[in-house]
Amino acid sequence: MAEYEEWRPEYCNISDRLDPGQIQDLVKPLNQSWPSLLRNETNLELWSHEWSKHGTCSNLSQHGYFAAALALDKLKLTNLTKILADGGVVPSDEKTYTLGEISDALAKGTGFSTYLRCSQNELKYGETLLYEVLQCVDRSGEKLVNCTTPYWVTRCLDPDKIKIPAWFYGQ
Template sequence: MMLYLTLPLMALCATVGGISLDKRSKCPPSKEWDIMKLTQSWPPAVCIYLQNEKKKCDISSNITSWVIHGLWPTQTGTECPNFCRDDWKFNLTQVQALRPRLDFNWPSIDFDGKPEYSWTHEWEKHGTCGATLPAIKDELDYFNVTLGLHEHFNLSLILQKSGMNPSAKNAYKAKDFMTAFKKGLGVAPSVTCVKDKEDEKFYIEQVEICLNKDFKPIDCQSYQSAPVEDLLFKPESWLQGGRVDEGVLRDVLIDCGSDSDVVYYKPMPSKQRKVLA
């Protein structure tokens, strides 16, 4: 018997990469998209987000690098489309051959969640929209392609080559991360940080690499003409300067503080499996 996994009610509270799964963006009927966003998260910073929300996080001892949040077909300047095929539910059996790679590269960091919940969400919200592309026509293709892209664009290695390693002591400027990513990728991604409510420090949390439909990296919107120094502020500061419109703001460097703030690259917990409250 085929096993069809759908999102049970308990999964609606699950969180992936700092984003609640129960939020459906309001999108127009059109399912058109022109770019994809390969979104990767840094587990220790995801834990900060969860702890800010009074939730527990769980980083398995075998997790040593950046993990996948998702691959998102996107119409430039929007957060759409999403949930393109309500009749196409996630079928766990279709990706069983990928299970070892999925468990390692696409785990759940939320202590109360299971990876199957996030895989279900990512397929039904994003994968069904990308299935118009022959290379990702079904669940197996979507997850296999995403895994391959994640393994190819190795963010840990990119940062390491620029001398940036996880550390509780080393502090960087947001532009240092942007410079390292642009050097390693050849394009400028979109970066999100999280501010710890306890120590009030900023930590790098998530990176979105923008791709065309041939899976080639491209500059994320807003970076093409902006100097690195202009990418350090929250979107509100861009509005005040009148330099870009609201549609563009979704793709700039988010919540990494001002030019005077430093950003940390939080290290992994000890090799013992830890549940952080």
Template sequence: MKSEWIILLRLLALQWLIVLCVSKDFDFYYFVQQWPGSYCNTKHSCCYPKSGKPAEDFGIHGLWPNYKDGSYPSNCDRTSSFEESEISDMTTKLHTDWPSLACPSSDGLRFLEHEWLKHGTCSESILNQHNYFQAALDLKRKSNLLRVLKNAGITPSDSKSYSLGNIKEAVTEGLGYAPYIECNVDASGNHQLYQVYSCVDTSASNFIECPVLPHGRRCGSEIKFPSFSGMHEEL
């Protein structure tokens, strides 16, 4: 009887190990960048980080492991913890490139912790915590979306609208691969450029063609690209 219990426990342990390994397997990343002017230009508005108002530039939303069938793993290692000391050498850069605009105003560490625990732990076998955040910073620098759009004559404006096709074409030319553009709606009901999804290989180093498109909010044919420089936060 005792030996049967030992065999059963070993089988359960092996089954758990298999589930754990499968949950950490994935096919590619979505690298998601967010336009702060569109985040703030809604009925809900926004709050600036305690470090101050971010620059008028795209900010990182996340680096998310995904499967080719459109699903994704999450919270893959519930024993993992977010260690601020692991990213102490890049804290200033993260405040600049990966800010939180959610209310109430914060130092952004809770947002980074959420991203690591929900998404980063699912690539922990490839990227440790430090390398995960460094990879995202490197991808932002490599993509340089704002410059890509400006080179195509697409600049933030409170009066102009831009063709969704022209925006996609500009990003495709700049990165070499087609993006997915997600829009939100401003207080006046206009669609506006909200997030840009790019696909990245499992090393988190190279942009690739998206195996599957995300389920983000779609855009109209003409969209706004609102200015952020003169915008004020919700107090």
């Protein structure tokens, strides 16, 4: 099975690089709503990656893509920490959850299926961490849709014991 990163619809234009000048007026709200959580990645690097991987597959301009992401944020369907907590899944350095518990909480809170991706804790061998939640949108970027791409790989080596560390989410 191919990894998600290797699969793209044929209409994507990955050679279209993000021009920071095109989103200059959106930087402040993007810094608040879409920050990089990686220590070695700037917000601009994250947004460039997201534009290349996903934005170039939309029918939107660079500005339109990021403005649409911010508009979705206002629908209150993208505050995933709150949605997970409402579903009984709370970041913790001790408690673990199943992939199903996490998926169900997100689906209940948003009304749509998502993709989840895990990573392995580099500091504690064998520990599986929730790394990324992907929400799918229509090509106009205006509404969430169920994620259905058949090529998704979760990378969750132990889908019955996934941690969502409190430190990662500023708890």
